[in-house]
Amino acid sequence: MSSPIxxxxxxxxxGVLPQAALRLDPSPAIAADEVxxxxxxxxxxxxxxxxxxDAHHGDGERIRAAVMGIIESRGKMHNPVTxxxxxxxxxxxxxxxxxxxxxxxxxxxxxxVSLTLTPLAVTDGLKDWDGLGEQVPCDGHAILFAxxxxxxxPGDVDPQLALAVLDVCGAPALVARCLRERPAAxxxxxxxxxxxxxxxxxxxxxTVRVGVVRDDTERARLAGTGxxxxxxxxxxxxxxxxxxxxxxxGGPADLTVVCVDVPGCEHAAILATAPGGTVVFFSMATSFPxxxxxxxxxxxxxxxxxxxxxxxxHAEYALGLLRSDSAVRRLLQARLEPRLADWAT
Amino acid sequence: MSSPIxxxxxxxxxGVLPQAALRLDPSPAIAADEVxxxxxxxxxxxxxxxxxxDAHHGDGERIRAAVMGIIESRGKMHNPVTxxxxxxxxxxxxxxxxxxxxxxxxxxxxxxVSLTLTPLAVTDGLKDWDGLGEQVPCDGHAILFAxxxxxxxPGDVDPQLALAVLDVCGAPALVARCLRERPAAxxxxxxxxxxxxxxxxxxxxxTVRVGVVRDDTERARLAGTGxxxxxxxxxxxxxxxxxxxxxxxGGPADLTVVCVDVPGCEHAAILATAPGGTVVFFSMATSFPxxxxxxxxxxxxxxxxxxxxxxxxHAEYALGLLRSDSAVRRLLQARLEPRLADWAT
Numbered sequence: 001m002s003s004p005i006x007x008x009x010x011x012x013x014x015g016v017l018p019q020a021a022l023r024l025d026p027s028p029a030i031a032a033d034e035v036x037x038x039x040x041x042x043x044x045x046x047x048x049x050x051x052x053x054d055a056h057h058g059d060g061e062r063i064r065a066a067v068m069g070i071i072e073s074r075g076k077m078h079n080p081v082t083x084x085x086x087x088x089x090x091x092x093x094x095x096x097x098x099x100x101x102x103x104x105x106x107x108x109x110x111x112x113v114s115l116t117l118t119p120l121a122v123t124d125g126l127k128d129w130d131g132l133g134e135q136v137p138c139d140g141h142a143i144l145f146a147x148x149x150x151x152x153x154p155g156d157v158d159p160q161l162a163l164a165v166l167d168v169c170g171a172p173a174l175v176a177r178c179l180r181e182r183p184a185a186x187x188x189x190x191x192x193x194x195x196x197x198x199x200x201x202x203x204x205x206x207t208v209r210v211g212v213v214r215d216d217t218e219r220a221r222l223a224g225t226g227x228x229x230x231x232x233x234x235x236x237x238x239x240x241x242x243x244x245x246x247x248x249x250g251g252p253a254d255l256t257v258v259c260v261d262v263p264g265c266e267h268a269a270i271l272a273t274a275p276g277g278t279v280v281f282f283s284m285a286t287s288f289p290x291x292x293x294x295x296x297x298x299x300x301x302x303x304x305x306x307x308x309x310x311x312x313x314h315a316e317y318a319l320g321l322l323r324s325d326s327a328v329r330r331l332l333q334a335r336l337e338p339r340l341a342d343w344a345t
Numbered sequence: 346m347s348s349p350i351x352x353x354x355x356x357x358x359x360g361v362l363p364q365a366a367l368r369l370d371p372s373p374a375i376a377a378d379e380v381x382x383x384x385x386x387x388x389x390x391x392x393x394x395x396x397x398x399d400a401h402h403g404d405g406e407r408i409r410a411a412v413m414g415i416i417e418s419r420g421k422m423h424n425p426v427t428x429x430x431x432x433x434x435x436x437x438x439x440x441x442x443x444x445x446x447x448x449x450x451x452x453x454x455x456x457x458v459s460l461t462l463t464p465l466a467v468t469d470g471l472k473d474w475d476g477l478g479e480q481v482p483c484d485g486h487a488i489l490f491a492x493x494x495x496x497x498x499p500g501d502v503d504p505q506l507a508l509a510v511l512d513v514c515g516a517p518a519l520v521a522r523c524l525r526e527r528p529a530a531x532x533x534x535x536x537x538x539x540x541x542x543x544x545x546x547x548x549x550x551x552t553v554r555v556g557v558v559r560d561d562t563e564r565a566r567l568a569g570t571g572x573x574x575x576x577x578x579x580x581x582x583x584x585x586x587x588x589x590x591x592x593x594x595g596g597p598a599d600l601t602v603v604c605v606d607v608p609g610c611e612h613a614a615i616l617a618t619a620p621g622g623t624v625v626f627f628s629m630a631t632s633f634p635x636x637x638x639x640x641x642x643x644x645x646x647x648x649x650x651x652x653x654x655x656x657x658x659h660a661e662y663a664l665g666l667l668r669s670d671s672a673v674r675r676l677l678q679a680r681l682e683p684r685l686a687d688w689a690t
Contacts, residue, residue, distance in 0.1 A: 005616075005643060007585060017584050017612055019642050083634075117642045147644045170641065181526075239362050240352060267362055271350075281633070281651075288626070288633045288651060296515065296654030297364050297462045298350060299492045306626075306633060306649035309641035 002031030060131030085115030347376030405476030430460030
């Protein structure tokens with residue numbers, strides 16, 4: 001019998017979750033609750049690609065061989081050094097009759113679960129990839145379980161823009177949920193001009209929003225968009241400086257959202273938050289002990305959430321923000337443009 | 346002017362929080378909102394003591410010299426290798442007129458903020474300590490800031506038992522708050538026979554409580570106490586095994602509390618939790634990325650909290666549980682007895 005979380009695809013070691021497995025079985029035959037996707041492109045996680053590029057001195061041939069080697073030996077694109085994966089784009093080839101994902105053959109989809117737990121087989125040897133970037137055109141197939149997550153790429157949104165949004169769609173959905181459960185008057189977003197930061201601001205519409213950015217370039221991106229009532233430049237690792245910057249625009253926040261991907265922001269985020277308030281950490285650079293001991297050391301009565309990338313309905317919610325909020329759309333498009341230009345060449 | 350979080354005591358580097366400082370100023374003269382404590386005993390953090398003992402091959406003289414060296418050079422007992430501290434016991438010598446802590450000269454107190462941010466000066470060279478244990482008798486003084494936390498040791502509870510409870514008093518208080526904010530029918534506690542685990546169970550009285558323990562010895566400690574409706578033996582790192590064990594006693598939990606101090610429990614805790622439920626991580630061994638990516642990979646709609654060791658009123662709440670719940674008192678006393686016996690010799 002198939003397991004909704006894919007336990008039946010684990011080859012070794014027996015009994016672990018697919019993400020913890022050394023090797024998965026990527027056989028194309030699907031169980032009644034599975035979906036098979038014809039893969040068109042892998043988006044490797046940035047940390048994973050960087051590690052591979054460093055290890056092979058930027059030699060595209062060797063990087064490509066390394067990625068093929070991982071996929072063939074593990075049955076998934078799970079970088080054994082960084083522990084990270086990425087996502088993929090493809091077209092639904094077959095959906096089992098009992099799959100709860102609501103997908104149909106022909107749907108163009110992006111997977112929202114990590115490649116580290118997605119059974120994957122590549123059939124073209126990655127011949128169309130030069131090994132020199134995170135975007136990997138490829139032919140092959142991947143398997144989704146009953147509890148996997150995939151989003152149908154919308155026809156009305158530029159696919160690159162949609163992918164950028166889907167990659168971080170948990171952030172705005174969780175901010176919206178927090179605001180429903182614990183209404184907040186003031187929301188501070190650290191790293192406010194980035195992808196997850198700007199979407200978090202859009203989700204906090206109706207509150208007094210403070211966008212914290214690291215420099216004047218980022219300030220220029222955000223100012224005038226209407227996404228934040230206040231834009232302040234501050235180092236998110238400098239607890240004392242950030243608290244002072246917030247005081248200058250009205251005081252600490254009831255909800256602080258950390259979207260800055262550098263280590264050492266925990267104490268600043270805690271000190272930026274009013275007693276009884278909430279901090280949501282979305283940065284993978286967050287240190288659990290630094291947050292836990294920091295709050296205790298500051299006698300800070302704050303609720304601290306680990307940013308779960310999954311919230312039911314997150315993809316639709318984020319795409320809806322993109323459609324309804326022209327400011328966030330323009331900001332994200334401007335961020336993508338250099339990359340879109342790269343793609344065109 | 347003095348800062349409620351002690352910024353005025355930071356000597357270097359300028360502008361950081363006391364916990365991040367290389368050196369604090371432990372001068373005995375207090376500001377109007379500070380409190381000076383005559384220190385009687387330091388309780389070194391277990392990880393810190395172990396590192397020092399290893400580094401000095403268990404040589405008590407050298408361990409003592411190392412601790413004195415840290416305190417003299419840093420103005421606080423902040424182990425530079427482990428980054429951890431501990432707590433202290435002493436008697437209030439002087440409380441500034443503006444201190445909000447409610448302490449009076451003569452009160453016997455335990456500090457509930459880490460030694461890593463507490464200005465400390467030792468005047469007896471630690472002459473009464475043999476260097477061979479985490480408990481360090483000493484004479485000297487320490488400073489509490491306006492936002493520090495200290496608990497008056499109660500007269501009606503064995504001091505060792507009170508200290509053991511105060512050390513983990515954030516756990517039961519946060520469990521109680523979670524249950525107020527999001528009522529839960531079923532609560533699972535991983536590591537249920539330990540200090541924080543048994544207090545978390547006591548705080549969840551009125552729900553169906555599942556105590557998860559690692560072996561039959563721990564099961565024997567917990568069974569028959571009435572602290573849990575079900576006691577199950579399972580490895581908290583084995584996601585599949587734990588889910589099966591919970592299914593056997595009624596299914597996943599609405600609130601899962603992680604009190605197991607070993608790495609690798611994140612996925613098991615997430616999978617043990619029902620959709621819409623909450624996981625509270627109290628273990629310092631918790632990995633932030635493992636929790637965040639694990640929940641996303643399992644498409645798990647769970648709220649994940651970083652266990653903040655500070656909740657207003659936590660010390661009184663935990664001591665109240667100890668007084669009112671004879672089961673938790675007996676269990677904790679039994680856990681302490683070997684150590685209390687050591688002390689007597």
